[in-house]
Amino acid sequence: MNLNIPVRRTDGVKTAILASRFESIARKMQNTLFRTARSGILNTAHDFSCVILTADCRLLAAAESLPSHTLTGPDIMCRYVMKYHPDLKKGDCFLHNSPYEGNSHAADHCLIVPVVDDGGVLRFFVLAKAHQADCGNSRPSTYLGDVADVYEEGALIFSAAKIQSDYEDNQDLIRMCRARIRVSDQWWGDYLATLGAVRIGEREILELGKTFGWAELDNYAESWFDYSERKMADAIARLPSGKRVVTTAHDPFPGVPDGIPVKAVVEVDATAAMIRVDLTDNPDCQPCGLNLTEGTSMSAAMVAIFNSLIDHTVPVNAGSFRRLDIRIRENCCVGIPRHPASCSVATTNLADRVANPVQRALAEIAPGFGMAETGPIMPPGMGVISGKDPRHENEPFVNQIHIGVTGGAGTPVTDGFLSIIHVGNAGMCHLDCIEVDELHHPIFVAGRRLVPDTEGAGTFRGAPSMLAEFGPVAGCEMKVLYTADGTITPALGTRGGTEGARTQALKRGLDGSLISLPACYGAELIPGETVVSYSSGGGGYGSPLQRAPERVLHDLREGWITPDRAREVYGLITTGSPDDDSLAVDLDATKVQRAALAANL
Known part of the structure; x- marks a missing residue:
């Protein structure tokens, strides 16, 4: 070559x-x-x-x-x-x-x-x-x-x-x-x-x-x-050549009541050691804040490629980029924006709707590579909070929080990264420490936990959803602004893996009742009210019936899945009880159960 x-x-x-x-x-x-x-x-x-x-x-x-x-x-x-x-x-x-x-x-x-x-x-x-x-x-x-x-x-x-x-x-x-x-x-x-x-x-x-x-x-x-270009060329040469056209869509939003469809044409040319992604056949800039910039359009496709190679020895620099051909066009919502289109949310929502299909397409082209889809983001659990702090003479405060977001996608070799937050930051951003948030801002975090049965099932599963509930302290009125995707279109699995759970946003009133909130919203909260945020789960990679029984047992013991899901989705049959640590895999019964589930697919 x-x-x-x-x-x-x-x-x-x-x-x-x-x-x-x-x-x-x-x-x-x-x-x-x-x-x-x-x-x-x-x-x-x-x-x-x-x-x-x-x-x-x-x-x-x-x-x-x-x-x-x-x-x-x-x-x-x-x-x-x-x-x-x-x-x-x-x-x-x-x-x-x-x-x-x-x-x-x-x-x-x-x-x-x-x-x-x-x-x-x-x-x-x-x-x-x-x-x-x-x-x-x-x-x-x-x-x-x-x-x-x-x-x-x-x-x-x-x-x-x-x-x-x-x-x-x-x-x-x-x-x-x-x-x-x-x-x-x-x-x-x-x-x-x-x-x-x-x-x-x-x-x-x-x-x-x-x-x-x-x-x-x-x-x-x-x-x-x-050197970096040679490393990237070697990594691409390990893939089979192939081409896929993959589609997805951002949820309906203010200004785009039908949502925003996204199409990516992904081609691997193993002989030339090139990967090409064509994003030109997509809508023009939209009357909303979701439009991507030239940098975020191309970076979204590129991060999916680096994720998909499963070779972390390839340096990330202008040399390795020579083996990537990302095609975008002017005045496109996933291309080069034309003034005065708003790009306020250009790093996250629609960028993820570029990266996720690209890594899913590479999984379809090359078994053992690529990834499922990472969960869509920006539920209230990573919203922007603002108001006046009664603890400090009503000084104004504004800050984005990262209280509850998960969403990691299943890969050919690992389960979903629990705290990836979203595909574009690759886990570099951190989840907040609850105590630090409560010290910095006049908020009370009522709870944060993983939600059972919300992972995209697979040989390697996606990360489960996270619930986060929080509100203002006494004497404070607070606004929570967020732009949630994934309330309708979830993170898809690949190669037989299933989709992750959808995003949800709710408000708990003074009487404890819950009402659903829109996907894009500024929730006004008074003391005693809280916002309840469910992040999206990540998609699974490969058939859940091929998942190692020990991994299923681990998730069951941790409470990330219920016994019903372990049996009906993963085909796991157990003996003993979780109450006295005697829970164990019944391998023979598991083989029978999995064969029965596979026959009904």
Whole structure:
């Protein structure tokens, strides 16, 4: 197989050392941001990413960043910085969050620093992307799914705006943000944390250049890209060639009463070691906040491919990306948005409706690869809460919470990742600590638990749903804004696996009664009322009748499935009792039960 990938004469040991050094710099950036940020969405949920790019805007290192933030987007944004500011100088820093110029959505504030050496030569870029608790939207949420366009969305949009020159802040931009963004002190702290991250990255790379020389670093980058491309080519070559057309749909939403259909054409060319995903045959931008950006459209397809290869030794950088051909078009809801289409929710809902079918298609093409579908997200359990805190002289608060979300998809080799949250962040975001949330905000979490019989059944099952119930403390009125998908269209299984449970949102009144809430909503709560959130379950991979009996027994003992589901879906017959730890598999009876269930399929 001649793929025309260059083979450079390089020192393999030095390449490995420099790869580690660049990744450690990205980790230092992340650690700085995580430990110094003020808002819970950053210092608890970890919704941020730090990356390093070459001077010509190719992704070089990303450490443990969110794929939806980083696979594509940073490269596009850095090109816009160069377009608008061709004379880059040491000490410059740019604030960029434009969804029309590469960013993920307006809520993700990116600080971009050109790494310029003492001779005035641009060597690298460092970029830190931090999801804001508030970004100046018309309502206190960074996810507004029910807006007709960016004007109704209301976010401040910065297009490669120079926020620092010679390491000094542009006070005009600082005042603009402080005046417009709710809880401005929180924003200011997050800005300083993000700024610290990029400045540390700049400092470390300048030191690296002095130690090794810039020519050596340039040679390393090219060698690393070539090595990564070969690794990706080898991984793709293990798959059979094939092509699938897969479809799904986002649930009906305000502005899109019939939902949004999504089609992905996925092709594996094992001979050429290429994977192609065509997203061009999809609707134009829609009158809602769900439209994707150029970065999130392409990243959604790419994260599905990396998930599906089941080879985590392939480096994630511009070199391995050479083996991927993602086709999108302008003015498409899963393509390149045209102003003034709103992309407020571009990192999650519709992005998952791209990634999930792609990984399911690869499972259909290549047995032993691909994945089932990860659960759709944004139930109230990861909504944005806002109000005034009676514990602190009625100071306003705004923050996104991650109290109860699961959704992991079954794979050919593992059960669903319980706390993946959604396919686009690949588990990099964290579930909140209940006690920390209750300390930070005037909320009371009444309960959080897994829900039995909600997993997508399979040889390897999806993650079960999670229930989370919470409300305001005494003296507080609170709003919970959320944009839930999956209330109608669940996460599908693959290769015989079944679908996961659907998302649900309910409100518990003062009398204890429950009423159903819409999929996209701003729930108003008074003390004594709670919102009840059910996250979606993940799809299963492979027939549940092929699941190892010991795995079924484990789930039964844990209470994740009931005895009826173990018997009727997985064909498990047991002896003994869970009450005295004598529960065990009856292998002979299980074989008979599974044969009977298989005969009725």
